[in-house]
Amino acid sequence: MHPANEEWSASEWLTLRLGPVWVLSALVGRIRFDAVEQEAFWRIVDEVGRRHPGLASRLMDAAFDNRDWLFDEFELDGRPVVSGLSQVVSLLERTSAEASAEAREAILEVGHGFARARGPFGRRESQADTQVLLLVAQLLETTTETARNNPLNSHLPI
Numbered sequence: 762m763h764p765a766n767e768e769w770s771a772s773e774w775l776t777l778r779l780g781p782v783w784v785l786s787a788l789v790g791r792i793r794f795d796a797v798e799q800e801a802f803w804r805i806v807d808e809v810g811r812r813h814p815g816l817a818s819r820l821m822d823a824a825f826d827n828r829d830w831l832f833d834e835f836e837l838d839g840r841p842v843v844s845g846l847s848q849v850v851s852l853l854e855r856t857s858a859e860a861s862a863e864a865r866e867a868i869l870e871v872g873h874g875f876a877r878a879r880g881p882f883g884r885r886e887s888q889a890d891t892q893v894l895l896l897v898a899q900l901l902e903t904t905t906e907t908a909r910n911n912p913l914n915s916h917l918p919i
Contacts, residue, residue: 805874
């Protein structure tokens with residue numbers, strides 16, 4: 762198990778590890794996952810962890826290293842997807858903008874990998890999963906990014 766970041770308590774580090782699981786929950790629409798879903802999820806978490814550096818890799822490795830109990834912890838947690846991902850983003854805002862962006866990208870990448878795995882022929886996402894992941898991507902934006910992407914802040918006429 763990887764040590765928690767000095768900035769986070771044990772419960773906050775758990776919240777970060779649950780980030781990819783909230784994305785999975787958003788995609789499948791429930792908090793319990795069958796063995797095939799779990800196997801695909803852990804394969805993708807492992808792959809994503811290998812592709813990303815720094816905090817993103819540590820986060821994926823920590824989730825993967827705790828795979829024996831992380832789904833149980835998720836079921837006990839009880840936070841809805843929106844609340845959980847919002848707290849993940851808040852915690853990641855304590856790090857550098859680069860580390861935060863990389864970690865949030867990795868969490869979303871797990872969702873895209875899972876959506877492809879369950880999509881047509883295991884090669885592409887279904888349209889429904891793509892829509893869910895667009896919403897998840899918005900939930901994973903920082904407050905600064907959300908404000909910057911707000912059409913009301915555009916210099917263009919509405």
